[in-house]
Amino acid sequence: xxxxxxGGGRGPSRGAPRGTKKHRGGKPVTREHDGPRxxxxxxxxxxxxxxxxxxxxxxxxxxxxxxxxEILISNDLDKxxxxxxxxxxxxxxxxxxRYVPRKEIEREARSExxxxxxxxxxxxxxxEIGDILKNASPSRKPFFVAIDGVTDPGNLGAILRSCDGxxxxxxxxxxxxxxxxxxxxxxxxxxxxxxxxxSIVGGLPTALKQLKDAGVWIIGxxxxxxxxxxxxxxxxxxxxxxxxxAEGPGLSRLVRERCDLLVSIPMLGALSSLNVSAAAAxxxxxxxxxxxxx
Numbered sequence: 493x494x495x496x497x498x499g500g501g502r503g504p505s506r507g508a509p510r511g512t513k514k515h516r517g518g519k520p521v522t523r524e525h526d527g528p529r530x531x532x533x534x535x536x537x538x539x540x541x542x543x544x545x546x547x548x549x550x551x552x553x554x555x556x557x558x559x560x561x562e563i564l565i566s567n568d569l570d571k572x573x574x575x576x577x578x579x580x581x582x583x584x585x586x587x588x589x590r591y592v593p594r595k596e597i598e599r600e601a602r603s604e605x606x607x608x609x610x611x612x613x614x615x616x617x618x619x620e621i622g623d624i625l626k627n628a629s630p631s632r633k634p635f636f637v638a639i640d641g642v643t644d645p646g647n648l649g650a651i652l653r654s655c656d657g658x659x660x661x662x663x664x665x666x667x668x669x670x671x672x673x674x675x676x677x678x679x680x681x682x683x684x685x686x687x688x689x690x691s692i693v694g695g696l697p698t699a700l701k702q703l704k705d706a707g708v709w710i711i712g713x714x715x716x717x718x719x720x721x722x723x724x725x726x727x728x729x730x731x732x733x734x735x736x737x738a739e740g741p742g743l744s745r746l747v748r749e750r751c752d753l754l755v756s757i758p759m760l761g762a763l764s765s766l767n768v769s770a771a772a773a774x775x776x777x778x779x780x781x782x783x784x785x786x
Contacts, residue, residue, distance in 0.1 A: 538665075538690050540616040540673035544606035546574045551683025553581035558614040558686075560587045564600070566608035567591040578609070587611075602675040616673055619689040621699060624662045625706050628731060635779060636703065636733035638664040640696055640747050642768055643738065645671045649680025650769035651736070656684035658776035663690045664699055664733070700733065700750040708733050712743050712751035713775055715765055721755045721778045728782035734775050739768050 543552050552560055563582050569575065582589050600610055621636075628634045637660050642648055648671050655663055671677060672692070678685045693699035700710050709727045712735040735751060737743035748754065757771055766774070 538616040538618055538673045538692060540678055540685060541613055542600075542602060542675045543611040543613055543678050544601055544603045544609070544675045545679035545682075546578070546607045546609055547682045548678050548685070549609050549611045550574055550578050550581070551686050552611055552613055553578060553585060553587070555683075555686035556585070558616060560585065560611055560613045563587055563589045563609065563611045564592050564597060565589060566594040566597045568594055569608040575609070603679045604676070606675075606679075616685060616690070618692050619662060621662065621664065621691050621693070621702060624689065624691070625703075625708075627661075633729070633731040634661045634708065635659065635731075636662050636664055636708065637772065637776065638696060638700065638733055638735045639670065640666070640735060640743050641669060641738040641741060642736070643669070643671050645674040645677035646680045647671075647739075647767065647769045648673075649677040649682075649685070651772040652677075652681040652684040652688050654769070654773040654776050656681075656688050658780050660688060660776060663688055664696070665690060665692050666696045667692050667694055696735075696744075697746040697750050700735070700747065703733050704750065704752070707731055709753070710735060710751045711753045711755060712748060713737065713756065713771055714743055714748065714751075714754040715756055717754035717756040719753065719755050720758050721775050722758075724753070724755060724778065724782065726782075727753060728779045732779060734772075734779065736768055736772055736775070739765065 543549050549563065552558075560582070563578065565575070565578075579589060581587075594608065597606055597608055597610060624634055624636070635658075637651070637655050639648070639651065642651070652663065665672060673685055673690075691699075704710055708731040710733050711724060711727060713721070714737070735743060735747060737747070743751075755775075757766060757774055759765065765771075
């Protein structure tokens with residue numbers, strides 16, 4: 493079936509033939525369509541220029557915090573409420589929609605299950621820690637989550653989803669040796685990447701010192717800590733930053749030294765630790781519990 497396009501945009505469809513070029517032997521060679529092209533990444537962007545999965549694409553369009561350039565939908569995809577919403581939102585925002593063979597979606601996808609839909613968009617912009625701190629007030633004490641050495645995009649996406657639900661003001665990510673917003677992370681976040689502010693820092697220990705100097709308490713999750721998350725006490729109701737380490741290595745030595753308090757998650761079964769995204773959900777909501785019952 494020949495791909496068709498809907499939605500706005502000027503000029504020829506990207507799905508149109510792209511012409512031919514001549515081989516050295518003189519035989520014309522057809523150039524294949526190479527799928528959606530995201531703009532060059534901005535050095536102040538966290539990534540996220542390719543968005544895959546129905547919920548992630550819908551939230552991209554609902555949030556309207558960054559420009560969407562194009563949406564590809566598999567032409568064998570059954571219509572449902574989410575797809576109908578995406579098409580309606582795209583038409584309203586004049587984002588071109590193209591229906592393409594599923595094999596093209598699979599070829600362009602960078603996550604395991606794009607659910608028959610891919611969008612390209614401007615990258616997610618970074619925020620500055622200082623800007624978040626400026627908005628603090630006695631009635632609105634900032635709540636940060638810092639991530640130390642997490643490299644799995646699925647874990648990052650799940651952490652962002654919990655942070656959005658818990659009302660976290662910003663997630664702090666190291667620039668190096670850490671995952672940022674890949675298609676898999678965005679899909680796992682189910683749209684949360686559009687709403688949770690994120691700050692990229694050169695070094696996490698330095699960023700934690702900046703937070704401490706601004707009056708933010710630093711609480712690290714560490715398996716061997718003497719106290720558990722239910723013993724954070726009044727610190728959870730103050731300006732606070734939870735620091736999460738990767739499963740296995742945990743928090744690095746320099747990050748541990750920056751923490752005002754180390755807490756663990758009680759493990760009453762055979763296993764010694766939880767996945768970092770599960771730990772993030774428990775710890776962030778313990779802060780929520782403390783703040784809503786004080």
